[in-house]
Amino acid sequence: MPTASRLLLSARTFFTLPAPAAFAVPLGLSLNLPSLLPGIFESILRAVPKKKTSHSKKRMRQLAGKALKDVTALNRCSACGKVKRSHMLCEHSHSFDIFGIASTSSHIVSVAGDSNVKVWELATPKHPLAHVFNGAHRLGAHHVAASTAVTEPLAATAGFAGEIIIWDLENMKERSRIEVVSDCDGVWAIAISPKGEQIAATTCDGKINVWNTSDMKNMAAQYTTKGSFGMCIDMSADGNLIASGHQNGGIYIFNNTTERMHHSLQGLVKPIRCVKFSPAGKLLAACGDSNVIGLFDVSSGEQVANLSGHSSWIFSLAWSTTGEYLVSGSFDGKVKVWSMETRSCVATQSEATASVYAVQWLPKGVSGGEGFVSAGANRTLAFYRETSGE
Numbered sequence: 007m008p009t010a011s012r013l014l015l016s017a018r019t020f021f022t023l024p025a026p027a028a029f030a031v032p033l034g035l036s037l038n039l040p041s042l043l044p045g046i047f048e049s050i051l052r053a054v055p056k057k058k059t060s061h062s063k064k065r066m067r068q069l070a071g072k073a074l075k076d077v078t079a080l081n082r083c084s085a086c087g088k089v090k091r092s093h094m095l096c097e098h099s100h101s102f103d104i105f106g107i108a109s110t111s112s113h114i115v116s117v118a119g120d121s122n123v124k125v126w127e128l129a130t131p132k133h134p135l136a137h138v139f140n141g142a143h144r145l146g147a148h149h150v151a152a153s154t155a156v157t158e159p160l161a162a163t164a165g166f167a168g169e170i171i172i173w174d175l176e177n178m179k180e181r182s183r184i185e186v187v188s189d190c191d192g193v194w195a196i197a198i199s200p201k202g203e204q205i206a207a208t209t210c211d212g213k214i215n216v217w218n219t220s221d222m223k224n225m226a227a228q229y230t231t232k233g234s235f236g237m238c239i240d241m242s243a244d245g246n247l248i249a250s251g252h253q254n255g256g257i258y259i260f261n262n263t264t265e266r267m268h269h270s271l272q273g274l275v276k277p278i279r280c281v282k283f284s285p286a287g288k289l290l291a292a293c294g295d296s297n298v299i300g301l302f303d304v305s306s307g308e309q310v311a312n313l314s315g316h317s318s319w320i321f322s323l324a325w326s327t328t329g330e331y332l333v334s335g336s337f338d339g340k341v342k343v344w345s346m347e348t349r350s351c352v353a354t355q356s357e358a359t360a361s362v363y364a365v366q367w368l369p370k371g372v373s374g375g376e377g378f379v380s381a382g383a384n385r386t387l388a389f390y391r392e393t394s395g396e
């Protein structure tokens with residue numbers, strides 16, 4: 007297929023695959039979103055909470071932008087010599103929109119509408135490319151998940167052609183794969199357990215399929231829901247629970263021990279684009295086209311908070327290592343940091359006007375302080391870090 011039409015197909019699939027008729031906007035690429043955002047929303051989005059004296063005040067101020075590296079600072083790319091923004095990798099990380107990023111303890115893995123899976127070093131400040139799996143996904147890939155344990159790091163990527171590939175990141179090679187596995191259009195979102203023993207994937211008919219990564223031929227478990235497209239999935243840090251979010255607004259939590267549904271959650275309008283367990287597994291954050299992030303208590307199933315502030319679809323969420331902060335990325339290009347202590351937005355990064363499809367918190371202790379990475383329609387990974395001191 008010629009490149010142009012392949013890319014268009016990928017983009018179209020990304021936006022319309024869940025349910026073409028139900029989407030307010032059939033073709034994401036033809037949107038001119040900024041003009042849809044009246045100025046009044048800008049002031050709301052930029053608002054930071056009132057000063058408050060608490061032990062985390064300094065941290066909050068740091069994250070609120072005081073200590074985030076100046077986003078307009080420029081430097082020269084060590085690889086190609088081009089002048090670029092200092093926190094961005096040299097443009098472009100991918101030749102098409104980046105749809106997913108995941109992090110192991112030492113690498114960031116990114117997938118895009120192009121066919122390559124790219125692996126970036128975390129330990130070196132400039133985050134050089136560590137490896138490219140060239141032509142890995144014929145039609146591009148839309149989701150990536152990675153194990154977080156230090157030993158035998160694995161990543162899994164899900165492609166637009168319906169395949170899942172498991173990557174051995176220690177030896178930088180393909181470990182196993184499954185091709186179109188369900189009777190509809192294959193699998194969609196994927197999650198991998200922290201130690202990499204199991205992988206779970208949603209399907210367009212609402213099923214959750216679970217495999218042992220050591221045996222991708224035989225399914226280890228399967229959960230069934232009401233049949234609505236499974237748009238997102240996550241596994242808790244202890245591997246005991248799986249959460250899925252669906253096109254019809256359904257959010258489910260499954261218990262891996264009993265292999266049964268643990269909760270069916272209510273509260274957000276459809277569809278759900280991201281679900282993420284907090285590091286301690288007590289909370290589940292969920293978001294989507296309601297522009298609100300819902301926080302749910304995992305043991306009771308009660309909704310405990312609504313985080314509002316985004317004025318567009320929220321595509322992606324990631325918790326900080328300690329669970330103190332949540333970062334969210336939106337279709338309008340805004341990236342927000344939320345404090346769990348105050349349950350409010352403490353920072354907004356709004357330099358990108360291109361949609362942000364993926365955010366990922368960086369593991370602690372990787373080249374200095376805390377930070378996160380975002381990526382999307384700009385095709386460039388952007389690393390944000392808290393600097394030391396004020």
Ligand SMILES: *[C@@H]1O[C@H](CO)[C@@H](O)[C@H](O)[C@H]1NC(C)=O
Pocket residue numbers: 218221224225226
């Ligand atoms: C998956 O692994 C578990 C534990 O190692 C084992 O009990 C189970 O039989 C495996 N299932 C499949 C389908 O391989």
Ligand SMILES: *[C@@H]1O[C@H](CO)[C@@H](O)[C@H](O)[C@H]1NC(C)=O
Pocket residue numbers: 199203204244245246262263
């Ligand atoms: C889920 O349960 C199965 C069977 O009890 C077990 O083999 C597997 O390791 C568990 N998965 C995780 C991620 O802990």
Ligand SMILES: *[C@@H]1O[C@H](CO)[C@@H](O)[C@H](O)[C@H]1NC(C)=O
Pocket residue numbers: 246247261262263264268
């Ligand atoms: C999952 O089910 C098992 C067996 O009933 C139970 O012991 C465990 O607490 C459940 N896990 C969660 C997180 O509720």
Ligand SMILES: *[C@@H]1O[C@H](CO)[C@@H](O)[C@H](O)[C@H]1NC(C)=O
Pocket residue numbers: 273309310311312
């Ligand atoms: C969150 O918002 C929903 C919809 O407006 C509402 O039904 C729910 O009660 C709110 N929950 C909390 C905890 O504020």
Ligand SMILES: *[C@@H]1O[C@H](CO)[C@@H](O)[C@H](O)[C@H]1NC(C)=O
Pocket residue numbers: 090091094095096097357358359360384386
């Ligand atoms: C995309 O990233 C580049 C830096 O690589 C930046 O200069 C540009 O403003 C960004 N474009 C959008 C639309 O966000």
